[in-house]
Amino acid sequence: MPRLQAATPRPAPGPAVASASRSAEADAPPTRPAYQKFAVEVRPSAIDGQGAFAAETVPARLKIGEIRGESISVAEARQRAARSERIMIVELSTRRAIDFSRSADPMRYTNHSCRPNARLCIRQGRVEFYALRDIAPGEEITVNYGETHHEGRLACRCGVAGCRGAL
Numbered sequence: 001m002p003r004l005q006a007a008t009p010r011p012a013p014g015p016a017v018a019s020a021s022r023s024a025e026a027d028a029p030p031t032r033p034a035y036q037k038f039a040v041e042v043r044p045s046a047i048d049g050q051g052a053f054a055a056e057t058v059p060a061r062l063k064i065g066e067i068r069g070e071s072i073s074v075a076e077a078r079q080r081a082a083r084s085e086r087i088m089i090v091e092l093s094t095r096r097a098i099d100f101s102r103s104a105d106p107m108r109y110t111n112h113s114c115r116p117n118a119r120l121c122i123r124q125g126r127v128e129f130y131a132l133r134d135i136a137p138g139e140e141i142t143v144n145y146g147e148t149h150h151e152g153r154l155a156c157r158c159g160v161a162g163c164r165g166a167l
């Protein structure tokens, strides 16, 4: 399983989803990288911090998008995690990890849920997200983080029945 370190980092400054850009969207579609297949917006989440929310319908099984970040060694990843309270790292293997703390990809804000509507998939060094079922516009996109470095010390606030209670 991928090992996710910590939950949502603080919102990054930058273009994101400023209300001023809404009117411009009617004229020109918002630009996003080709690997971000569906429109996703970042806004405050009832689960934790910021969340990634579907901005359009995502059909079951389809790829939603990816997070790309800085490729580093697992040793470096562990050092960074020890230095920082909020960091987001995926260990791809026993040797390589990706730090997407500074990534602009909206999927980096994906929160954990014990009953997720999407799954995280590591494929050829890429961190990809796929819908487990149809996701409606406005729904928060969630995945099961699986094994984390928190070792059960971080309370889960996903709010679903059967929540395991901790990450």
Ligand SMILES: [Zn+2]
Pocket (backbone or CB within 6 Å): 113, 114, 115, 156, 157, 158, 159, 160, 163, 164, 165, 166
């Ligand atoms: Zn939970």
